[in-house]
Amino acid sequence: MSVVGFDFGNESGVVAVARQRGIDVVLNDESKRETPAIVCFGDKQRFLGTAGAASSMTNPKNTISQIKRLIGRQFSDPELQRDLKSLPFLVTEGPDGYPLIHAQYLGEMRTFAPTQVLGMVFSDLKSIAEKNLNAAVVDCCIGIPVYFTDLQRRAVIDAATIAGLHPLRLIHETTATALAYGIYKTDLPESEPLNVAFVDVGHASMQVCIASFKKGQLKILAHSFDRSLGGRDFDEVLFQHFASKFKDEYKIDVYKNARACLRLRAGCEKLKKVLSANPEAPLNIECLMDEKDVRGFIKREEFEQISIPILERVKKPLEKSLAEAGLTVENIHSVEVVGSGSRVPAMIKILSEFYGTEPRRTMNASECVAKGCALQCAILSPTFKVREFQVNESFPFPISLSWKSTASDMQNGAIDNQQSTIVFPKGNPIPSVKALTFYRSGTFTVDTQYTDVSELQAPAKISTYMIGPFQSTNVQAKVKVKVRLNLHGIVSVESAMLLEEDEIEVPVVKDSAKDPEKMDTEDVHTDPATSSTHADVNMQDSKTDAPEPENGVPESGDKPAQMETDKKVEIPKKKIKKTNITVSEVVHGGLSALELRKAVEKEFEMALQDRVMEETKDKKNAVEAYVYEMRNKLHDKYHEFITDPEREQFISRLQEIEDWLYEDGEDETKGVYIAKLEELKKQGDPVELRYKEHSERGTVIDLLTYCINSYREAAVVDNPKFDHIDLAEKQKVLNECVEAEAWLREKLQHQDSLPKHANPVLLSADVRKKAEALDRFCRSIMTKPKPAKPTPPDVPSSAASSQGGESQSQGPDNTNKCDTAESGEELQSGDGRPMETKTEKSETAPA
Numbered sequence: 001m002s003v004v005g006f007d008f009g010n011e012s013g014v015v016a017v018a019r020q021r022g023i024d025v026v027l028n029d030e031s032k033r034e035t036p037a038i039v040c041f042g043d044k045q046r047f048l049g050t051a052g053a054a055s056s057m058t059n060p061k062n063t064i065s066q067i068k069r070l071i072g073r074q075f076s077d078p079e080l081q082r083d084l085k086s087l088p089f090l091v092t093e094g095p096d097g098y099p100l101i102h103a104q105y106l107g108e109m110r111t112f113a114p115t116q117v118l119g120m121v122f123s124d125l126k127s128i129a130e131k132n133l134n135a136a137v138v139d140c141c142i143g144i145p146v147y148f149t150d151l152q153r154r155a156v157i158d159a160a161t162i163a164g165l166h167p168l169r170l171i172h173e174t175t176a177t178a179l180a181y182g183i184y185k186t187d188l189p190e191s192e193p194l195n196v197a198f199v200d201v202g203h204a205s206m207q208v209c210i211a212s213f214k215k216g217q218l219k220i221l222a223h224s225f226d227r228s229l230g231g232r233d234f235d236e237v238l239f240q241h242f243a244s245k246f247k248d249e250y251k252i253d254v255y256k257n258a259r260a261c262l263r264l265r266a267g268c269e270k271l272k273k274v275l276s277a278n279p280e281a282p283l284n285i286e287c288l289m290d291e292k293d294v295r296g297f298i299k300r301e302e303f304e305q306i307s308i309p310i311l312e313r314v315k316k317p318l319e320k321s322l323a324e325a326g327l328t329v330e331n332i333h334s335v336e337v338v339g340s341g342s343r344v345p346a347m348i349k350i351l352s353e354f355y356g357t358e359p360r361r362t363m364n365a366s367e368c369v370a371k372g373c374a375l376q377c378a379i380l381s382p383t384f385k386v387r388e389f390q391v392n393e394s395f396p397f398p399i400s401l402s403w404k405s406t407a408s409d410m411q412n413g414a415i416d417n418q419q420s421t422i423v424f425p426k427g428n429p430i431p432s433v434k435a436l437t438f439y440r441s442g443t444f445t446v447d448t449q450y451t452d453v454s455e456l457q458a459p460a461k462i463s464t465y466m467i468g469p470f471q472s473t474n475v476q477a478k479v480k481v482k483v484r485l486n487l488h489g490i491v492s493v494e495s496a497m498l499l500e501e502d503e504i505e506v507p508v509v510k511d512s513a514k515d516p517e518k519m520d521t522e523d524v525h526t527d528p529a530t531s532s533t534h535a536d537v538n539m540q541d542s543k544t545d546a547p548e549p550e551n552g553v554p555e556s557g558d559k560p561a562q563m564e565t566d567k568k569v570e571i572p573k574k575k576i577k578k579t580n581i582t583v584s585e586v587v588h589g590g591l592s593a594l595e596l597r598k599a600v601e602k603e604f605e606m607a608l609q610d611r612v613m614e615e616t617k618d619k620k621n622a623v624e625a626y627v628y629e630m631r632n633k634l635h636d637k638y639h640e641f642i643t644d645p646e647r648e649q650f651i652s653r654l655q656e657i658e659d660w661l662y663e664d665g666e667d668e669t670k671g672v673y674i675a676k677l678e679e680l681k682k683q684g685d686p687v688e689l690r691y692k693e694h695s696e697r698g699t700v701i702d703l704l705t706y707c708i709n710s711y712r713e714a715a716v717v718d719n720p721k722f723d724h725i726d727l728a729e730k731q732k733v734l735n736e737c738v739e740a741e742a743w744l745r746e747k748l749q750h751q752d753s754l755p756k757h758a759n760p761v762l763l764s765a766d767v768r769k770k771a772e773a774l775d776r777f778c779r780s781i782m783t784k785p786k787p788a789k790p791t792p793p794d795v796p797s798s799a800a801s802s803q804g805g806e807s808q809s810q811g812p813d814n815t816n817k818c819d820t821a822e823s824g825e826e827l828q829s830g831d832g833r834p835m836e837t838k839t840e841k842s843e844t845a846p847a
Helices: 052-054 078-084 114-133 148-164 174-183 231-249 258-277 299-304 315-327 345-355 368-380 409-411 593-634 644-661 670-714 727-752 764-780 797-810
Strands: 004-008 013-018 022-025 039-041 045-046 092-093 099-105 108-112 139-144 166-172 193-203 208-215 217-226 280-289 292-299 334-338 389-396 398-402 418-424 432-440 445-452 461-467 477-485 490-511 534-537 567-581 585-586
Touching: 004 114, 004 174, 004 299, 004 368, 013 114, 013 368, 013 534, 013 797, 022 368, 039 099, 039 114, 045 052, 045 334, 045 593, 052 797, 099 114, 108 114, 114 148, 139 148, 139 174, 139 432, 139 670, 148 193, 148 461, 166 174, 166 368, 174 193, 174 208, 174 217, 174 334, 174 368, 174 389, 193 231, 193 315, 208 593, 231 258, 231 292, 231 299, 258 280, 258 299, 280 299, 280 534, 315 345, 334 345, 418 432, 445 490, 461 490, 490 585, 593 644, 644 670, 670 727, 670 764, 727 764
Parallel strands: 004 139, 139 166, 193 334, 217 389, 432 534
Antiparallel strands: 004 013, 013 022, 039 045, 092 099, 099 108, 193 208, 208 217, 280 292, 398 418, 398 445, 432 477, 445 461, 461 585, 477 490, 490 567
16 A cells, blocks of 8 residues: 655645655656646647656647646636736636636647646656555545635545545645644643644745644644745746836847746746845846847845735734634744745745744755655555554634525525525534434435635535435425535535334333433434544534424424333334435536546546657667667677678668658657667677677686586596496496587587688577586486485484484585585586585574
8 A cells, every 4th residue: 555645736746655764755757856747738748747847948838837726716716817817828718617728739739627637747746656666656645725625625636536546635735734743743742732833835825824732633723824925926026027127128028928938937936046045136048039138137125125015915814823723922832934935035034023933944845745745644544553643634614504495494484595504614623524404305405615705716605415306204304414524625415314203102111210301313423533523413502492393404402201210101212214315416616427537538548648659769769779889889899790791781771770760760650660670680680699609608618618527527436425326327427528528629619610700600508508408417417315324223213313314414415516526616507606505504594
């Protein structure tokens, strides 16, 4: 099971994996820890990540970036419209009111949903993790901004599904940061909580989180954010400053040239980083537009002056987080700053003034979210044992359930035809399950929606659920609806159940008085894994105590049941029949199951196309490399192994292939390059074979000669170590050695008479086979064991067995080697490796 954490940012992504020794951030193909979140569509394939970033300048209109700002948002969203003005690619409104991305791919204009493109980004991050782990990656945890709506969270889940991932949890980025901060702390208090403020200033947004730490747990007290305040805003003010300046000085308008805009924005981003460490910085861009080189210069004070509208927005999220947490600045123990945009000195100055203390940077600003995600994945995974650390997350938005009133409700005084109740208030723990009771005669619908959309800038309605059809004997059937807020922060109507009651009288003996008051509700229990708040919506603080049947409104009327003790009485007992009801879900703006399946298939096709094109490039490069390498070798070490006419002809053919590669063969298929390489190898392989045989022949001949001499010396008559072997058997060994020596002499004489450019007659493989055959034949004879010595009658059987074992282990009959009488040299097999040997004592390496 994979344990991987993904932090997909607006500009780049980071991958962290859990290992036995801790959490590691893995490197991409360029040995960098951050991978650009970019997808570039080409004529033949896609370029993802670092490859896409390399193509962004040459193909800006087909290079898709800042996907995080596009997913799950309506095209008419004012923030999205502002973002689109700075993006070089085309985005239009789809039939459902959500954006569609247009790009030239495989020679035609294609449209992609932002969720599809995010799936491509996840595919790239997944491949980075798989290359590092050398294993398939499926299970993971993904960090998301706290301000993501239900639709955006579903879009992330769908994008992960398209990439072949299974997120165990979508965790808020600030919560992941708090987890990475607190789990390694060994000095957390056990009673008084330690409050820490986490300020994350990323590329496009700012998030603030106040977390309360105790030993072994953290609790999120408050969230706040500004979804459009980040590092790119500082880049944009620099861009606008220099665009206006260059228009006056150089008479060029970069807004009219997409590539010039990209280059100037890239230059301004670098300039911002330089100003973070220096009081002033220059900006020089060669041939920005109309073949004009531009130069600029700015001081940090001027930069901060033009950034005042941005800096003035920083304090609002800070104040809001304190207010929602019910704390003051004095209650904050420390402030941790993370995110790429937090490196601007003016931001640190504002934070210092607000909290009255210097913000700390104890964590890596760009990697802490990914590490926190990997830690959360390790906690949820059975693969790793992690220190006990409880994460109590809270949901940042209130969610309501609404439904249409029935005729009976209108008769009972209901004014509005539409009724609603807050199911999950702001700050509700994640995950959580609640239940509502409805009285209905047939199929009905309920809607999940945001209670307050002022911060979200999104449609209030999240999803609609049709509950039914169902049949009941009662006119007003009792239906219990269970609503879940899951680990991802996604709300859904999980199930519906029809409750039908039948009363029967049974004799019951009561021995003791019981609680005279009981609620006419059923408890709904959450799973053990969802250790969070669970309450029936039928709770007392949501309605007055007057009992009345209602539709989703709490039924909290008390029903006293007075009972006598120690008496046998006939009491009515309710038998409840429970029947599951079908629940149909419609998510407004989300991908349907069919659309998601088609997106998965499309991603598979595009990934296959990418793989084919990469393999084609590899084959083309192989042909090109063979041409250069073989041409050099023909003039160098292969010079003596090919005749002059053959060399000239081969060199001429190599030149023809090289010219073809850069002309007609520039854009061919994989099969054509394979055929060209095979054609060249038909001419080149014989030359390589001659050179190889000439280089290796001496070594293998020495091995065969050594094997012949060793067995010949072992089989001589006066060798006492092998007296137990019959003379006839020894003679067979000698005859085999003589035959092998004669074969070698004959072949060697023939080979020496040939020139180097002739095909060899004595091959190294033949010499090895001869040596192996000789070794196999002679070993079977020369390694026969000596007869066992007779055991003396006065020696106990166990001792005799031990002694006999020692004699066998010491004798040559139990060895796989033969020593010569004179030198005692170890016999070797035909391939030159020592033969296996059994020593007197067998030793086992310690476990």
